[in-house]
Amino acid sequence: xxxxxxxxxxxxxxxxxxxxxxxxFSATLVRAVPLTLTGLAVAVAFxxxxxxxxxxxxxxxxxxxxxxxxxxxxxxxxxxQQLVALPLALLAGAVLGSAWAGxxxxxxxxxxxxxxxxxxxxNFIALDAVAYLVRGPLQEPLHIYPQTPSLPPALHLPMLVPxxxxxxxxxxxxxxxVAAWWVLRATASGFRLRAAGANPFAAxxxxxxxxxxxxxxxxxxxxxxxxxAGAIEVTGVTYALYDNISPGYGYTAIAVALLANLNPLGxxxxxxxxxxxxxxxxxxxxxxxxxxxxxxxxxxxxxLAVLLIxxxxxxxx
Amino acid sequence: MIPxxxxxxxxxxxxxxxxALDRASLSANWGTxxxxxxxxxxxxxxxxxxxxxxxxxxxxxxxxxxIAQRFGSPTxxxxxxxxxxxxxxxxxxxxxVAENVALGSRGLYDASAAAARVRRLSADxxxxxxxxxxxxxxxxxxxxxxxxMKALARDARILVLDEPTAVLSPPRASELLQWLRRFxxxxxxxxxxxxxxxxxxxxxxxxxxxxxxxxxxxxAASTVDADRLAAxxxxxxxxxxxNPLTPSPEGEGGSPLLKLRLDDEGLRPSTPLGKGxxxxxxxxxxxxxxxxxxxxxxxxxxxxxxVRGGEIVGxxxxxxxxxxxxxxxxxxxxxxxxxxxxxxxHVGFIPEDRQRDALVLSFPLYENVALRGAGRRRGxxxxxxxxxxxxxxxxxxxxxxxxxxxxxxxxxxxxxQKLVLARELDDNxxxxxxxxxxxxxxxQATAAVHTRLRTARxxxxxxxxxxxxxxxxxxxxxxxxxxxxGQVRGVVHDRDAVGRAMLGAE
Numbered sequence: 070x071x072x073x074x075x076x077x078x079x080x081x082x083x084x085x086x087x088x089x090x091x092x093x094f095s096a097t098l099v100r101a102v103p104l105t106l107t108g109l110a111v112a113v114a115f116x117x118x119x120x121x122x123x124x125x126x127x128x129x130x131x132x133x134x135x136x137x138x139x140x141x142x143x144x145x146x147x148x149x150q151q152l153v154a155l156p157l158a159l160l161a162g163a164v165l166g167s168a169w170a171g172x173x174x175x176x177x178x179x180x181x182x183x184x185x186x187x188x189x190x191x192n193f194i195a196l197d198a199v200a201y202l203v204r205g206p207l208q209e210p211l212h213i214y215p216q217t218p219s220l221p222p223a224l225h226l227p228m229l230v231p232x233x234x235x236x237x238x239x240x241x242x243x244x245x246x247v248a249a250w251w252v253l254r255a256t257a258s259g260f261r262l263r264a265a266g267a268n269p270f271a272a273x274x275x276x277x278x279x280x281x282x283x284x285x286x287x288x289x290x291x292x293x294x295x296x297x298a299g300a301i302e303v304t305g306v307t308y309a310l311y312d313n314i315s316p317g318y319g320y321t322a323i324a325v326a327l328l329a330n331l332n333p334l335g336x337x338x339x340x341x342x343x344x345x346x347x348x349x350x351x352x353x354x355x356x357x358x359x360x361x362x363x364x365x366x367x368x369x370x371x372x373l374a375v376l377l378i379x380x381x382x383x384x385x386x
Numbered sequence: 387m388i389p390x391x392x393x394x395x396x397x398x399x400x401x402x403x404x405x406a407l408d409r410a411s412l413s414a415n416w417g418t419x420x421x422x423x424x425x426x427x428x429x430x431x432x433x434x435x436x437x438x439x440x441x442x443x444x445x446x447x448x449x450x451x452x453i454a455q456r457f458g459s460p461t462x463x464x465x466x467x468x469x470x471x472x473x474x475x476x477x478x479x480x481x482x483v484a485e486n487v488a489l490g491s492r493g494l495y496d497a498s499a500a501a502a503r504v505r506r507l508s509a510d511x512x513x514x515x516x517x518x519x520x521x522x523x524x525x526x527x528x529x530x531x532x533x534x535m536k537a538l539a540r541d542a543r544i545l546v547l548d549e550p551t552a553v554l555s556p557p558r559a560s561e562l563l564q565w566l567r568r569f570x571x572x573x574x575x576x577x578x579x580x581x582x583x584x585x586x587x588x589x590x591x592x593x594x595x596x597x598x599x600x601x602x603x604x605x606a607a608s609t610v611d612a613d614r615l616a617a618x619x620x621x622x623x624x625x626x627x628x629n630p631l632t633p634s635p636e637g638e639g640g641s642p643l644l645k646l647r648l649d650d651e652g653l654r655p656s657t658p659l660g661k662g663x664x665x666x667x668x669x670x671x672x673x674x675x676x677x678x679x680x681x682x683x684x685x686x687x688x689x690x691x692x693v694r695g696g697e698i699v700g701x702x703x704x705x706x707x708x709x710x711x712x713x714x715x716x717x718x719x720x721x722x723x724x725x726x727x728x729x730x731x732h733v734g735f736i737p738e739d740r741q742r743d744a745l746v747l748s749f750p751l752y753e754n755v756a757l758r759g760a761g762r763r764r765g766x767x768x769x770x771x772x773x774x775x776x777x778x779x780x781x782x783x784x785x786x787x788x789x790x791x792x793x794x795x796x797x798x799x800x801x802x803q804k805l806v807l808a809r810e811l812d813d814n815x816x817x818x819x820x821x822x823x824x825x826x827x828x829x830q831a832t833a834a835v836h837t838r839l840r841t842a843r844x845x846x847x848x849x850x851x852x853x854x855x856x857x858x859x860x861x862x863x864x865x866x867x868x869x870x871x872g873q874v875r876g877v878v879h880d881r882d883a884v885g886r887a888m889l890g891a892e
Contacts, residue, residue, distance in 0.1 A: 257763035264757060267746045274719055274735070274743040275806075277761035 078357040082364070085352020086345035094233035096348035097341065099306060102238045103128070103318045104347075105340025106298035108325030109246055110291040114184075115331050116253065117287030118266035123173060123188025124295040125319025126195035130169035131162030131296025132303045133199055136217050136310035137207060139224040139303075151223045158224055159241075159300045166296010167289045169195065174288035178281055184288075192319070200312055207310065216311035226305035238301035243337065245294060250333035262287050295319060324372045330379060343368065389452030391416045391544050391575035392468070397436055397446035399599075406432045407443070408599040412577070414544070414592070419566055419576040421590035421607070423583070425619055425704075429599040430579045431473070434546050437577075438470040439463035450544070469537025470546040475529050479522030483515050483532055487539050507535055512565065526681070527558045545569065546577045551585060552706040555683070556871075563589040581619075581704045583612045583889045595619055613886070620856070620885035668692035669817050669848035670716055672874075675725035677711045684723065685711050689874035691867060693848040695816065698839060700863025701852040702877070702884045707869045709852045710738060710821060716850055717819040730817050734810035734842070738821040740799075744806045747795035751785075751805060752776035754794050758809050779808040800831030807838045817848045824853060836862060856884060 086097050107124040114121035121127075138161035142154045173191055176182035200215070202208075209218040226236040253259035264272040265283040272278040298318065303310055325343055329335030350364035392414045399407040407429045414420035424430045435441040437448060439457030448455045450466045457463045460470070477486050484500040487507075504517035513531045521532060530550060537545055547566070551559035567589055570576045580586055586593055587607055595603035595618040603610070603618040670693040677686040685708030693699045693716075703709040714720040715727060717735035737743035745754050755776045756767060776790045783804045787796065794802060803823065811818065820839060824832040839862060843849045853859045860866070860881060868877045868887040877887045 255766050255769070257760065257765060257767050260753070260756060260763075260767055261760055264746055264749070264753075264760060267748050268742070270742045271744055271746050271757065272760070274714075274737055275745070275809075276757040277719070277759075279761065 074357070074359075078353050078359040078363075081353040081356040081359070082346075082349035084349075085356070086349035088352075091233060092348065092352075094230050094235040096351070097345045098235050098239055099344070100347045101341040101344030102236075102242050102305070103298045103302050103315070104321055104325050104343045105242045105336050106245060106301065107295050107318050107322035108329065108336040108340050108343075109242075109249055109333055110294035110298070111322045111326035112329065112331045112333055112336055113249055113253075113262075113294065114287055114291035115326060116266050117262045117284050117291075118269060119174075119177075119284050119288045119291065120184040121170065121173070121188055121288060121291050122185050122323065123170060123191050123319070124291070124298075124322045125315060125317065126188065126192035127166040127169045127292040127295035128299040128302070128315050128319045129192075129195040129199050130292075131166035131299030132310055132314055133195075133202060133207075133299070134165035134296065135159060135162040135300030135303045136220065137161075137202075139220055140207070140217065143221050143223065151225075154223050155226065155304060158304055159297060162300020162303075163293040163297040166299060167293035169296065170288050170292020174285045174292075177288070178285055199310065199314070203311055209309075214311070216309045218309065220304065220308045224304055225308060226301065234306070236301075236305035238305040241297070241301060242340075245297070246333050246337050249294075253333060258283075258286075295322075321368075324368065327379075328372055328375050388416065389449070390414060391451060392437060392577065393447075393449045394433060394437055395447045395449070397433060397443045397448075399432060399436065399441060399443050406599055407436070407446075409446070409601075410596060410599055411601045411604070412437075412594045413604070414575050414577050416575050417570055417573050418591035419570045419578060419589050421586035421593045422577055422579045422596065423581060423586055423593055423615060423619055424596035425581065428596040428619070430581075430596055431548055432599075433596065434470065434548060434577065434579055437463070438468055438546060464540050464542070467541065467543040468546065469534075469540060469542025469544070471530065471533040471537060471548065471550060473548045473552070475533050477521045477529055477532060479520070481521060482517065483519050483521060483524075483535075484517035486521055486532055487517075487536050489536075490540075503539065504535065507538055511535075511538060511569070526553045526683070527562070530554070530562070544575045544577070546579070548579045549581070549706070550578070551580065551582065553683075559585070581889065583615050583619075586615065587612060612889075616886045616889050617882075619889065620881070667695065669695050669730055670850070671728040672716075672722075673726045673728075675715070675722040675727045677708065677715050677720070678723045679708070679711050685872060686869065686874060687872040688725070690725075691874060691876065693817070693850055695846045695848050696843060697864045698843045698849040698851055698862050700859040700866045701850065701869060702856060702859060702866055702888050703852065703869035704888055705854065707888075708872065709869055712869065712874070713819050713821045713850065713852055716817075730815070732813070732815045732817075734815040734818040734847075736803075736806055736810055736818075736820040736823045738825060740802055740806050745794045745802060748793055750793055751780065751790045751797075754805065755779065755809050758813075779805070779812060783808050800827050800834075803827060803831060803835060807835065811838055811842055814845065815842075815847060818842045818850070820849070820851045822853050823851070824855075824858065832858075856881065856888075860884065 085092060087093055107128055110124045111121060135158040139154060139158035142157060169191060173184055173187040176187045177184055203215045203217060207217045209216055226238055229235045229237050229239055253263060261278045261283045264276055265278055265280045269280045273280050302314065307314055321343055325336055325339045328339040346364050346368055350361040353359045354361045390413045394412045396409045396411060397407050398409055410429060410433050412422060412433065422430050432441060436443045439460045439462050448457065450468065455466055484504045487504055488495055488500040501517040504515060508515055513535055515528065515531055515535060521529060550562060554562060563585065566576045566578065578590065590607045593605055593607050593610065593615065594601055595615060597619060672689055672691050674688050674690050676684050676688060678684045701709050711720065715722055716729060717733045718729045719735065741747060746757065752773045756772045773790060780788045780790060785801050785804050797805065823835050827835065839849055839851060851859060851862055860879065866877050866879055866884055867874055868884060870888055870890045877884050
C-alpha cells in the first residue's frame with residue numbers, strides 16, 4: 070500500500086465515522102450503543118472479580134427475549150400500545166440476559182466452575198439456540214428467511230434525533246452508564262462489589278461481606294445489562310431477530326471495558342470510539358477498498374498498547 | 387565404622403540480617419528414624435532444605451553415606467538418594483496418582499507402565515493408592531502418601547518429612563509413624579521434622595533439637611525425656627536468648643515490655659480460669675465449641691472458656707494447632723461446628739496476614755477504613771464522613787504517607803498495621819481479636835501495637851491475642867490459654883508450664 074492509499078483509507082475511515090452529522094448519529098453512535106452497554110456489562114462483572122466473557126450470549130438471550138415477548142404481546146392483543154409493549158420487551162431482554170448469566174453464576178457458586186469457561190460455553194449455546202429459533206418456532210410466517218417476522222412499529226424504539234437512525238437506546242445507554250458509575254462509587258452495595266472484586270479475602274474478613282452473594286448479584290446485573298443491549302438492538306436497529314445479529318459485540322465489549330479501565334463512565338467514550346472504528350471500517354471497505362479486517366488489527370493494537378500502559382499504573386478508585 | 391546416612395555439619399545460613407542457621411548440625415544413621423525438633427522459626431525446615439539442595443548454605447558441609455556433597459538443586463539431592471515430603475504438597479490436583487508420581491522423570495510417559503509402577507510400589511511399601519485416582523479427589527493423608535511415593539519412585543533411601551503429622555488425625559498420624567518405622571528398619575533412614583515431643587519420643591531412635599538456628603541437643607531418644615526436650619526447645623527462662631523482639635529501652639511502649647520481663651520474671655501470679663478481672667462480665671463465651679478449618683477437618687474440639695472485659699487472654703500454640711481457626715471464630719468470622727459461641731457483634735479483628743485479610747491494597751486509605759462494617763451498611767456510603775474520619779486517624783496515629791487518597795499498597799508494613807489497628811480499635815469494640823499482630827514489624831511498630839492492645843484492654847475490651855513468640859505473648863497476657871492436640875485449656879502464667887503444655891507434654 071502506498072502513501073496516498075493509506076491517506077485515502079484513513080480519510081475514508083474518518084469520513085465514515087465523523088464525516089457528517091448524519092454518519093455520526095446514524096452510524097457511529099448507533100453502533101456505539103450495543104458496544105457501550107455490553108462493555109458496561111463486562112466492566113461491572115470484572116470490577117466484582119467475575120470474568121464474564123459471556124456478554125455475547127447474554128446479548129443474544131436479551132435479543133431473543135425482546136423479539137419473542139414483543140411478538141407474543143402483539144399477537145395476543147392484536148393492538149399493542151407502544152407504551153406497554155416496548156418496556157415489556159426491553160424488560161424481558163434484561164431478565165433473560167440476567168437469567169443466562171445466572172446459569173454461570175449458579176455453576177460458579179454451587180460447583181466452583183470457572184466463569185470464563187461456563188460463559189464461553191453459554192455463548193455457543195445461545196448462538197445455536199438463536200439459529201434454531203429463527204428457523205423453527207420464531208421463524209417468519211413464509212418460512213423463507215431464517216429470521217423472525219419484522220417487529221410492528223409499536224415495538225420500535227423512538228428516534229432520538231429526527232432524520233437520523235439514532236434511537237432512544239442511546240439515551241438509555243448513557244443513563245445506565247451514569248447509574249452504574251454512581252452505584253459503584255456512592256452506594257454501600259457498589260462498594261461491596263468493588264471490594265469483593267479487588268480482594269475477596271479482605272472483603273470477607275475485614276468487611277464481613279458475603280462475597281459469594283455479592284459476586285452473584287454483580288454477575289446477574291452484568292447479564293441484565295448485556296441482555297438489555299440485545300433487546301435495544303432488536304427494537305432499535307434490526308427490528309427482527311436473525312442469525313449473526315451480533316457481529317461479536319459481546320467480545321468487543323471486553324476490549325471496550327478494559328480500554329475504559331473498567332470505569333462505567335469510561336465505557337461511554339471507548340464504546341463510541343469502537344463504534345466509530347466500526348462505522349469507519351465499513352466506509353473504508355466501501356470507498357477505499359481496504360478490508361475492514363485492518364480496523365480489527367488497529368483495534369487490537371490499541372488495546373494492547375492501553376493494557377501495557379495500565380499494567381504500569383494501578384487503577385484509581 | 388559405617389558413616390552416617392546423612393550428616394550436616396556446622397551449617398550456617400544468613401538471610402540478610404537474619405541468621406537462620408548458626409553452625410547447626412545433624413547426623414542421621416542408616417536404619418533409624420531421626421527426629422528434628424524445635425520451636426517455630428528454630429530453623430528446622432531451613433536445615434532440611436539445605437540437605438535437600440533447595441538452599442545453599444553459607445558455610446558447612448553436607449555428606450551422604452560418607453561422601454561430601456555440594457547440591458546445586460534438589461535434582462542433585464534426589465540423585466544422591468534423598469527424598470523430601472514438604473509441608474505444602476507439590477501435587478497437580480487435576481492429574482492422577484500415577485501421573486503425579488511420573489512427573490519429573492524423563493522421557494516419554496507410558497500410562498500403563500506408570501500405573502504398574504505405582505501398583506508395584508504400593509505392594510512393596512504397603513502404601514495403598516489407586517494409580518488412576520485424581521489427586522484432588524484424595525484425602526489429605528492419601529495426598530501425603532502420593533508425596534511419599536514420589537520420593538520412593540526416585541529411589542530415595544533417605545526420606546525427610548516436614549511436619550508430616552500436622553495435617554493428619556491422630557490415628558492416621560500413628561499409621562504414618564509406624565510406616566516410617568518399618569521403612570527405616572529396612573536399612574534406610576528417616577528424618578522427621580516435628581515439634582511434637584510425644585511423637586518424637588514414640589518413634590525416633592535419635593533426636594536433634596534446634597533453637598534459634600543452633601543445635602542445642604543431640605541424643606539417643608532413649609536417654610532423654612519430654613521435660614529435657616522441652617527445656618532444650620524453649621530454653622531456660624534466665625538464659626537470655628537473643629530475641630529480635632526485645633525492644634530498645636527508649637522506644638515508646640518498648641520499656642514496659644522490658645520492664646515486665648525484669649520485674650515479673652517468674653513471679654507473676656497466675657490468674658485461674660474464670661476469675662479474670664473482678665467486676666467485669668464475660669464478653670466472649672465459648673461453651674463446648676468445636677472448630678473446623680477450610681477443609682472441614684476439626685482442629686479444636688470441645689473447648690469451653692470465657693474472655694472477660696478488661697483482660698488480655700494470650701493464646702499459646704504451635705503453628706498449625708488450630709489457633710487461626712479459633713481466632714477467626716472468636717472474631718465472628720467463622721462458625722463453630724459444634725457447641726455455642728457467644729461473641730459481641732462489634733469485634734476488632736487484626737488478622738495474621740494483613741495484606742490478604744485486612745486491606746484492599748489497591749484501594750485508597752479511606753476506602754480501606756470504609757471496609758469495616760461494609761457487610762452491614764445500607765444505602766449510600768457517606769464518603770465525606772469516611773474521609774474526615776480517615777484524616778483524623780491518619781493524623782492521630784502518624785500514619786505515613788498521610789494522604790488519605792494514596793492506595794494502601796504505598797504504605798510500609800508498620801503503617802499498614804497502624805491503619806488496620808486504628809480502623810479496628812478506634813470505634814471501641816467490646817472485644818479485640820489479634821492474630822500475630824506484630825508479624826514482620828520492626829521494633830517501633832511492634833511497640834506501637836503492644837500499646838494499642840494494652841489501651842484497648844484498659845478501656846475494658848476483652849482482648850484475645852495469639853503471637854508465635856511466647857515471650858511476647860506472656861509479656862502482654864493477663865491469662866494464658868494453650869491449644870495442644872485440639873484441646874484448649876488454661877495454663878498458669880509461667881513460661882515453662884506454657885511451653886510444655888504447647889508441646890503436648892504433661
